Amino acid sequence: MRELLIILGTPIDDVSMAEALDRIETFVEIGRKTGKGHQIATINADFVVKSLHDAELQRILQESDMATADGMPLVWSARLLGVPLKGRVTGADMVPALAERAAERGYSIYLLGAAPGVAEQTATILRERYPALRIAGIACPSAQAIANDDQEIIEACRAAKPDILFVALGNPKQEKWIHRHAEALGVPVMMGVGGTFDFIAGVTRRAPAWMQKSGLEWLYRLVQEPRRLWKRYATDLIGFGYFFIWQWWAMRRGWLASPLLPTSEV
Numbered sequence: 001m002r003e004l005l006i007i008l009g010t011p012i013d014d015v016s017m018a019e020a021l022d023r024i025e026t027f028v029e030i031g032r033k034t035g036k037g038h039q040i041a042t043i044n045a046d047f048v049v050k051s052l053h054d055a056e057l058q059r060i061l062q063e064s065d066m067a068t069a070d071g072m073p074l075v076w077s078a079r080l081l082g083v084p085l086k087g088r089v090t091g092a093d094m095v096p097a098l099a100e101r102a103a104e105r106g107y108s109i110y111l112l113g114a115a116p117g118v119a120e121q122t123a124t125i126l127r128e129r130y131p132a133l134r135i136a137g138i139a140c141p142s143a144q145a146i147a148n149d150d151q152e153i154i155e156a157c158r159a160a161k162p163d164i165l166f167v168a169l170g171n172p173k174q175e176k177w178i179h180r181h182a183e184a185l186g187v188p189v190m191m192g193v194g195g196t197f198d199f200i201a202g203v204t205r206r207a208p209a210w211m212q213k214s215g216l217e218w219l220y221r222l223v224q225e226p227r228r229l230w231k232r233y234a235t236d237l238i239g240f241g242y243f244f245i246w247q248w249w250a251m252r253r254g255w256l257a258s259p260l261l262p263t264s265e266v
Contacts, residue, residue, distance in 0.1 A: 002066075005083050007074060008240075008247060009058055010048050013066050016086045020068055020094065021101055024189055027065060028107055028163045031188020039064045039178055040191040042091035044071030046232060047171055049239040057172040060179045068094070072215030077244055081251065091193045092206060095166060096126070102164060103130035110137045110157055110187070113168030114197040121201035136162035146177060154184050165190045168197045 003014040015023065027038040041047070041064045051058035061067055068089035069075055078085045102109055109126075111119040119138045127133055137160035141153050146169060157165060165187045167174040174192035182190060198204040206212075207220035222229050 005078055005081070005085065007077055007081075008048050008052060008244060010043060010051055010061050011064075011067055012043060012069050012074060012078070012085065014083075014085050015066070015068060015089060017089050017093065017097065019086070020066065020089050021097055023066055024098060024164075025101060025105065028105075028188045032163070035186060037182045037185065037187055038066070038189050039175075039182060040189060041067040041175060042070035042089070042094065042192070042194075043067050043074060045073040045237075045240040046071075048074070049235060050172055052239070054172060057175065060172075060175050063179075072217075073240060076215070080244075080248055091191070092196045092199050094191075095193055095196045096129070096200065098164060099126045099133055100130050103133040106132075106134070107163035108134035108136040108161070109164045109166060110139075110160055110162035111135070111166050111168070111197065112139045112141070112153070112157065113166075113174065113193075114140065114195075114201075115203070116140050118197045118201050118203055119168070121203075122197040125200055136160040146173070149180070154181050158184065158186050161186075163188050166193045166196070167191065168193050168195070170194055 004011045005014055006012075013020075024038075024040065027040075030036055031038060039060075041061055043061065047057075047061065047070075051061055069078070069085055070088070070090045072088060075085055075088050099109060101107070111123055113119065114122070117140075119140055123135045123138055127135065137157065139153060139156060141150060145153060165178075165185065167178055167190065169177060169192070171192060171194060174194070178185075178190045178192060195204060199206045204224065207217040211217050211220050
């Protein structure tokens with residue numbers, strides 16, 4: 001059963017890491033039996049702000065089979081709305097955890113995206129950590145191939161028959177690509193993972209654990225990549241803050257109903 005919280009039109013599943021992994025395992029088993037694909041999204045403030053101006057992205061997030069709170073602003077926002085989440089469930093933490101679960105259960109994974117060589121290095125590291133892990137395939141398509149919806153990419157993934165597909169193209173490109181090709185891919189679980197391959201491969205250093213827990217991971221990343229991230233973070237701070245305050249105030253005034261959605265089936 002799903003417990004969903006709506007923050008600015010985006011549904012967030014109230015799950016712990018263990019519950020998220022169990023649910024994905026259920027999705028794999030369902031997909032193996034029925035051929036149904038399941039899309040997983042890990043949501044941060046940037047996702048939410050973009051979805052406010054991108055109807056296609058918002059629809060994809062609303063239709064996702066599971067959407068976890070990747071960023072601390074969402075965890076804090078849930079508390080302010082009076083419906084605290086069980087915790088933060090990030091893509092960067094979930095990918096290694098899923099690789100471990102896949103090795104234990106005999107599931108195979110497919111790595112698609114990131115810069116040349118990064119997915120290969122990620123696969124090597126994951127295999128070293130979990131020797132029983134089955135890598136069904138690795139692909140690093142060009143931006144043009146992704147933009148043109150190159151059928152060779154889709155056919156190669158489909159032929160490999162992975163149980164879990166990790167797509168590292170950055171948001172919202174990865175979410176839109178997965179949603180567009182979900183039926184053709186025929187993969188039980190498909191998940192956009194952003195820069196997770198970079199973290200695992202050591203291309204980008206992740207913030208220390210204490211900064212992650214205190215919600216300062218964004219600051220660590222900003223110091224690492226100021227030119228790329230300053231505008232995004234400024235936009236997120238202003239946009240998310242403004243619209244969230246409106247939602248909070250409207251709820252206090254009784255203009256909006258509870259952000260909790262009725263419980264639904266997985």
